[in-house]
Amino acid sequence: MANTMSPQPLTPADRQGRAEHLRNLVVDQVLGSAADGILFSGGLDTSVLAAIAAAHGRRLQAVMVSVKEGTGLDEPFARLMSERLGMELEILRPTLNELVDRIPELIRLLGTFDPMELRNSIATYVAMEAAAKCGLSVVLTGDAADELFAGYSFMFNMSAEQLPSYIRHLNEIMHFTSAVIGGNLGVGVDSPYVSTSIRDFAISLDYEDLVCEYEGKRFGKRILREAFSTLLPGEIAWRVKTPIEYGSGSTALKQLAEQSMSDAEFERECQRAAKQELVKLRDKEQCFYYQMYRGVLSPPKDLVRGEKNCPECQAPATRPDMKYCRMCGAYPI
Numbered sequence: 001m002a003n004t005m006s007p008q009p010l011t012p013a014d015r016q017g018r019a020e021h022l023r024n025l026v027v028d029q030v031l032g033s034a035a036d037g038i039l040f041s042g043g044l045d046t047s048v049l050a051a052i053a054a055a056h057g058r059r060l061q062a063v064m065v066s067v068k069e070g071t072g073l074d075e076p077f078a079r080l081m082s083e084r085l086g087m088e089l090e091i092l093r094p095t096l097n098e099l100v101d102r103i104p105e106l107i108r109l110l111g112t113f114d115p116m117e118l119r120n121s122i123a124t125y126v127a128m129e130a131a132a133k134c135g136l137s138v139v140l141t142g143d144a145a146d147e148l149f150a151g152y153s154f155m156f157n158m159s160a161e162q163l164p165s166y167i168r169h170l171n172e173i174m175h176f177t178s179a180v181i182g183g184n185l186g187v188g189v190d191s192p193y194v195s196t197s198i199r200d201f202a203i204s205l206d207y208e209d210l211v212c213e214y215e216g217k218r219f220g221k222r223i224l225r226e227a228f229s230t231l232l233p234g235e236i237a238w239r240v241k242t243p244i245e246y247g248s249g250s251t252a253l254k255q256l257a258e259q260s261m262s263d264a265e266f267e268r269e270c271q272r273a274a275k276q277e278l279v280k281l282r283d284k285e286q287c288f289y290y291q292m293y294r295g296v297l298s299p300p301k302d303l304v305r306g307e308k309n310c311p312e313c314q315a316p317a318t319r320p321d322m323k324y325c326r327m328c329g330a331y332p333i
Helices: 013-030 044-055 075-085 094-109 115-133 146-147 165-171 178-185 195-201 222-227 244-248 250-258 263-277 284-296
Strands: 037-039 062-063 087-091 138-140 188-189 212-214 217-219
Touching: 013 044, 013 195, 013 222, 037 044, 037 115, 044 075, 044 138, 044 146, 044 222, 062 075, 062 115, 075 087, 087 115, 094 115, 094 178, 094 250, 094 284, 115 178, 115 244, 115 250, 115 284, 146 165, 146 195, 146 222, 165 195, 178 188, 244 250, 250 284, 263 284
Parallel strands: 037 062, 037 138, 062 087, 138 188
Antiparallel strands: 212 217
């Protein structure tokens, strides 16, 4: 007869043991890194890394972006943590126009005109430029913590049946632009959460390890928060996830792009791109970036056709099970 018994819920002792194991894994990764800097946000993921380094006598040079015209949400938290840890913090304040000036090079490097990717990655690009000018050799990043431990709201609102399998899927397909950007600028990138040991641990976790309620709010990354709760102030340990574009203020690029062309200009470019290059442009912001893309790269249809291609821009998917186009941002494909 098949076993129909439901799995037993985790006890506090189970979670405590797993949290301790995760703590040891992350500490090992940070202490084994040669990093002398960190791309810092004052969020949970990077604060954990900086706090571990400080607790073991290492003072990393922290770099962050807070766009001059934007409303960067990260700065107060980054200041709080840098002061607490005695860590030097360089806050870069580029203007929106300065970001726009750098975007064509970022597009050439990443091969994308996806607005969300560019709004997020331009902050990384500017921070990495500053790290290079400071003479930093290797920087830590918090990449992969949200993907592996359910940091995004759409993940921690999934059902207990859906979430673990989705994390396993992300573990196989996730990619991050920081290493590409750093390599282009001569700065090494070390992302502790991307290590094999932490990835293998993450995909073994149960729903209860990842999702919880705290002070009336639903949170992901439960195990990571609990593992380092004694090392971080409460406002950092239980900080709500803030995407890079909102944390840095680069989300203000969206309005600038929308104001850069009239409705008639947008319509003409949509018709031209669809007819000549088989690209369907969704909005003015994407059009704004696509014009930059075409200034440095050939249209996606000129790439070698793949097993699966994006119906919106014709770019080949990097793997057959991809549901998201990394070139134009279409979802699903």
